[in-house]
Amino acid sequence: MNLALLSLTLPLVGALLLILLRPAGGRWVIMINLASTLAAAGALHQVMQTGTQWLELGGWQAPLAIRFQLSPLAALLLLFTAGLHLLVALYAARSRHAIGGEDFWPLSCLLQAALAALWLSGDLFNLYVTLELLSLAAVALVALAGAKAYRPALNYLLLSLAGSLAYLFGVALLYGRYGVLDIALLSELAEADVTTRLALLLMSLGLMLKAALWPLHLWLPPAHAGAPAAVSALLSALVVKGPLYILWLLWSRIAPVELAQSAGGLFAVAGIFALLCGGWSALRAPYLKTLVAYSTVAQLGYALLALGLLLRWQEPSLSAALWLFVLAHGLAKVSMFLAAGELQYTLGSKRVRALKGASQTMPLALFAFAVAGGSLIGLPPSGGFLAKWLLLQPLFQQPQHWPWAIGVLLGTLASAAYVFRVVALGFDRARPTPASFHPDRLAQWLAMLPALLVWCLALISKPLLLWIGGVSQ
Amino acid sequence: MTWTNWLPLAIVLSSLVPGLIIFSLREDQTRLRVALNLGGVVVKLALVVALIAGVDRGLQFRFELPFLPGAPLVLQADALSLLFVALSSVLWLATTVYAIGYLEGSPLRSRFFGYFSLCVSATVGLALAGNLVSFLLFYELLTLATFPLVVHRGTPESLRAGRVYLAYTVGGGTLLLMGVALLHGLAGSPDFQPGGYLHAQVQEHDLALRVGFVLLIVGLGVKAALIPLHGWLPRAMVAPAPVSALLHAVAVVKAGAFGIVRVVYDVYGASAAAELDLMQPLLWLAAATILYGSVRALQQQEIKKRLAYSTISQVSYITLGVALLGPIAAVGGLVHLVHQGLMKVTLFYCAGNFAETLGVHRIREMDGIGRRMPLTMTAFSIGALGMIGIPPMAGFVSKWYLGLGALEVGQDWVLLVLIGSALLNAGYFLPLLWRGWFAPPADWHENNWANERWETHWMLLLPAVFTALLALLVGLLAGTALSPLGWSQLIVNREFEI
Numbered sequence: 005m006n007l008a009l010l011s012l013t014l015p016l017v018g019a020l021l022l023i024l025l026r027p028a029g030g031r032w033v034i035m036i037n038l039a040s041t042l043a044a045a046g047a048l049h050q051v052m053q054t055g056t057q058w059l060e061l062g063g064w065q066a067p068l069a070i071r072f073q074l075s076p077l078a079a080l081l082l083l084f085t086a087g088l089h090l091l092v093a094l095y096a097a098r099s100r101h102a103i104g105g106e107d108f109w110p111l112s113c114l115l116q117a118a119l120a121a122l123w124l125s126g127d128l129f130n131l132y133v134t135l136e137l138l139s140l141a142a143v144a145l146v147a148l149a150g151a152k153a154y155r156p157a158l159n160y161l162l163l164s165l166a167g168s169l170a171y172l173f174g175v176a177l178l179y180g181r182y183g184v185l186d187i188a189l190l191s192e193l194a195e196a197d198v199t200t201r202l203a204l205l206l207m208s209l210g211l212m213l214k215a216a217l218w219p220l221h222l223w224l225p226p227a228h229a230g231a232p233a234a235v236s237a238l239l240s241a242l243v244v245k246g247p248l249y250i251l252w253l254l255w256s257r258i259a260p261v262e263l264a265q266s267a268g269g270l271f272a273v274a275g276i277f278a279l280l281c282g283g284w285s286a287l288r289a290p291y292l293k294t295l296v297a298y299s300t301v302a303q304l305g306y307a308l309l310a311l312g313l314l315l316r317w318q319e320p321s322l323s324a325a326l327w328l329f330v331l332a333h334g335l336a337k338v339s340m341f342l343a344a345g346e347l348q349y350t351l352g353s354k355r356v357r358a359l360k361g362a363s364q365t366m367p368l369a370l371f372a373f374a375v376a377g378g379s380l381i382g383l384p385p386s387g388g389f390l391a392k393w394l395l396l397q398p399l400f401q402q403p404q405h406w407p408w409a410i411g412v413l414l415g416t417l418a419s420a421a422y423v424f425r426v427v428a429l430g431f432d433r434a435r436p437t438p439a440s441f442h443p444d445r446l447a448q449w450l451a452m453l454p455a456l457l458v459w460c461l462a463l464i465s466k467p468l469l470l471w472i473g474g475v476s477q
Numbered sequence: 478m479t480w481t482n483w484l485p486l487a488i489v490l491s492s493l494v495p496g497l498i499i500f501s502l503r504e505d506q507t508r509l510r511v512a513l514n515l516g517g518v519v520v521k522l523a524l525v526v527a528l529i530a531g532v533d534r535g536l537q538f539r540f541e542l543p544f545l546p547g548a549p550l551v552l553q554a555d556a557l558s559l560l561f562v563a564l565s566s567v568l569w570l571a572t573t574v575y576a577i578g579y580l581e582g583s584p585l586r587s588r589f590f591g592y593f594s595l596c597v598s599a600t601v602g603l604a605l606a607g608n609l610v611s612f613l614l615f616y617e618l619l620t621l622a623t624f625p626l627v628v629h630r631g632t633p634e635s636l637r638a639g640r641v642y643l644a645y646t647v648g649g650g651t652l653l654l655m656g657v658a659l660l661h662g663l664a665g666s667p668d669f670q671p672g673g674y675l676h677a678q679v680q681e682h683d684l685a686l687r688v689g690f691v692l693l694i695v696g697l698g699v700k701a702a703l704i705p706l707h708g709w710l711p712r713a714m715v716a717p718a719p720v721s722a723l724l725h726a727v728a729v730v731k732a733g734a735f736g737i738v739r740v741v742y743d744v745y746g747a748s749a750a751a752e753l754d755l756m757q758p759l760l761w762l763a764a765a766t767i768l769y770g771s772v773r774a775l776q777q778q779e780i781k782k783r784l785a786y787s788t789i790s791q792v793s794y795i796t797l798g799v800a801l802l803g804p805i806a807a808v809g810g811l812v813h814l815v816h817q818g819l820m821k822v823t824l825f826y827c828a829g830n831f832a833e834t835l836g837v838h839r840i841r842e843m844d845g846i847g848r849r850m851p852l853t854m855t856a857f858s859i860g861a862l863g864m865i866g867i868p869p870m871a872g873f874v875s876k877w878y879l880g881l882g883a884l885e886v887g888q889d890w891v892l893l894v895l896i897g898s899a900l901l902n903a904g905y906f907l908p909l910l911w912r913g914w915f916a917p918p919a920d921w922h923e924n925n926w927a928n929e930r931w932e933t934h935w936m937l938l939l940p941a942v943f944t945a946l947l948a949l950l951v952g953l954l955a956g957t958a959l960s961p962l963g964w965s966q967l968i969v970n971r972e973f974e975i
Contacts, residue, residue, distance in 0.1 A: 361631075363588070363625070364585065364588075367588070378621070381647070382654075383617045383618075383621065383650075384610075384613060384614040384617055384618075385544065385550075385614055390545065392654075393545055393654075393658060394546075396654075396655070396658040396659075397658065397661070397662055400658055400659045400662040400685075401662055403684060403685065406688075409655055412655075413651055413652075413655065416647075416651045416654075417647070417648060417651060420643070420647045420651075424640075424643050424647070427624075428628065428636060428639060428640055428643070431624075431625060431628045431629075431631060431636065431639070432631055432636060433631040433632075462544060462545065463542065463543070463544065463550075465543070465544065465545055465546060466543055466546070469546060
């Protein structure tokens with residue numbers, strides 16, 4: 005637990021110090037992230053030995069206490085968050101054009117701290133606080149892109165506040181009905197009465213809005229596409245996963261089984277729509293980063309589908325699929341946004357069309373994009389493939405479940421279509437480049453690094469599943 | 478872990494590692510690139526020879542890596558995989574030499590040869606894959622590695638062909654994934670074994686097994702170009718000639734056909750496939766593809782297009798032999814895997830030589846080409862006559878066994894298909910031979926390499942002559958134990974436990 009707290013406090017203290025002292029940020033943040041990653045890895049190692057740990061803040065006992073809980077999954081997500089921040093910071097320190105200003109550094113630290121607190125929180129109000137912090141940091145980061153990003157940032161802020169409010173209402177209703185907010189306690193008490201239903205509905209809507217789950221996703225593409233590249237990477241890979249985590253806690257832990265089963269079907273259908281609509285919009289998007297942003301909408305559909313089927317069939321093995329989608333998508337999306345940022349900066353245009361011949365002019369960045377795309381499509385041996393494989397296993401067990409496989413099939417084809425739209429363009433004939441054309445090789449390699457990692461995920465499937473599975477027992 | 482564990486992996490890596498290094502080379506580092514290419518080929522061939530010798534002495538070669546839960550990544554050598562590995566390694570040797578000559582002086586060679594090596598690594602991995610999940614992995618990698626080769630020229634036409642290729646193969650790959658996942662749910666992913674491993678499930682899960690079979694065959698049928706999944710193959714003809722050779726003979730189409738053999742024999746097993754009534758539809762499909770491909774080939778006026786449709790027809794002989802489910806027909810199908818590869822690769826080399834040397838693309842431009850390029854035309858004639866099935870050429874051996882096999886299992890109508898196809902083959906190949914040898918020479922605009930010692934660049938000529946000789950030899954020496962025919966009989970004996 006101490007290591008986990010260290011992994012949380014390091015970026016928090018770092019953010020405050022960076023704001024107060026204003027040193028040149030990059031090097032410090034990389035060091036903070038590295039230390040935080042190591043601490044999270046240590047925490048994961050520890051929690052695998054001891055099992056889930058609890059920390060009562062302020063020394064009060066439950067039900068009064070505010071509890072932090074460190075499960076293997078929370079530790080894994082902690083490691084994931086710190087690791088992705090490290091990867092992004094490495095790239096951002098090299099490519100100053102991708103961060104939108106020195107304020108990026110403290111804000112990204114704050115974002116990391118908010119996320120770490122979110123994974124560790126064990127009660128609904130605490131989760132609300134971390135959610136608010138997360139959204140504020142995220143909105144500020146979007147606004148770093150300058151005047152043209154103010155509008156999407158403002159939309160993001162308003163919708164995010166609306167989402168928080170809905171969530172808070174739900175929390176209040178639950179508190180009025182049961183008198184506790186601790187998730188472990190609520191899971192024993194919850195019944196399927198009107199208050200609980202209303203609370204779950206409000207909270208789910210709020211969270212779906214914040215996580216940009218279909219059909220409440222419309223704010224995401226302008227915000228993620230408008231932000232600086234490094235920010236987009238963090239937003240797509242991590243920020244939308246926070247509310248998703250709470251949604252998962254809410255429905256798999258607190259909601260009574262019969263409610264969860266009926267809601268599961270809705271979630272699953274929404275997931276398939278997300279895959280199709282997001283994929284279609286990505287296919288039509290005129291700008292590269294908009295394409296990648298819509299692909300986030302589509303890929304969240306996989307997570308939503310896994311969540312829905314998990315609830316509908318009460319099949320705990322599907323939560324492994326859900327979290328693998330999250331991990332694989334996070335890594336792939338970081339790589340994709342960084343590669344997109346590098347491509348659009350060096351080629352001097354935001355349009356997809358500008359990528360004509362990129363396989364000759366900027367082969368590394370295009371390759372990074374393609375490799376990350378391979379994981380989104382779910383090609384073996386990437387993490388996306390492993391997740392899809394785990395999703396398909398329970399789905400094929402009974403013939404009446406087979407029609408859901410068509411959703412997965414369509415989702416795969418849609419993602420293949422938009423990924424290969426970009427890749428195929430890259431193999432077009434290149435125009436001769438001007439003498440001033442100097443792509444940054446190191447930055448491109450840094451963009452490729454997460455994509456290479458995600459392609460190895462299936463090879464470490466055994467420990468990964470152990471870490472994730474520690475939770476569902 | 479001893480060397481017997483690492484050898485299959487080393488065979489895959491022997492082309493993968495040079496490929497990855499080649500990507501990082503500058504365009505002007507020609508010598509290093511050629512050295513890496515040829516070094517990889519030679520090492521691979523040596524390793525394959527060691528593998529064959531080891532298997533002959535009864536050693537077990539198996540490499541295992543943890544992969545999916547319950548489904549490790551397995552590379553292993555059995556008789557069937559050796560057949561395919563040996564074929565693709567030998568043809569890779571010839572095609573590498575050919576490609577070096579073909580692309581001399583053209584741009585983007587590092588990219589080309591990088592993907593070229595990846596493509597062969599995927600093919601060899603697919604041949605050595607020891608279970609369905611490993612097979613799926615390399616099957617998808619093959620799709621990815623081939624796409625850049627198809628669009629290599631970067632013309633609008635080749636990009637369009639590339640898009641069509643991707644649409645077909647990615648769709649097929651997804652269906653294959655579904656099928657593999659379905660079967661994994663039923664019986665796990667054990668190693669391939671002669672006689673299959675699904676026989677115990679036939680009573681209980683007949684529906685799931687049938688659905689799984691359809692998914693697998695459709696997924697594999699895309700690459701094997703069974704109708705109606707063949708549309709990508711003729712379009713992919715816009716790629717450079719070495720790529721066509723690779724697509725048609727060494728890697729892609731063969732991978733599909735090889736997969737069908739694997740699924741029928743080593744996953745379902747002949748007896749389970751028969752009990753589930755799965756083979757009759759596949760047989761009809763294969764027969765229809767054979768006739769359709771031949772008829773369409775007859776209509777084509779471009780040499781490469783005609784060859785492409787001919788591939789669609791010829792590869793289906795393999796499927797036909799498997800679908801007949803008798804031991805004799807199986808020998809015919811398997812041996813055709815090798816025979817078709819050798820003959821078709823020869824034809825494509827020759828077509829490429831005509832195009833590169835004299836700018837000949839269409840059939841009517843071939844008039845009298847035999848006088849200007851006698852060696853190439855001789856090789857072309859050997860390939861074409863073999864395709865028609867004139868004894869004692871290689872194609873005749875395959876068709877003989879297919880015909881006997883059809884009679885053995887009482888499917889006499891297949892004989893009509895075979896005869897019809899042979900007539901159609903003669904119909905679309907013999908005019909080419911007549912024009913090439915006997916018509917008065919046409920007036921060729923280009924005349925590259927006119928001052929060479931040979932009729933064309935020696936690196937273009939040598940592979941064509943080499944594979945033509947091989948095609949001739951495997952037919953003439955079919956009776957010996959080490960020939961593809963003897964080897965196929967060994968595989969079939971194990972499957973049918975004769």
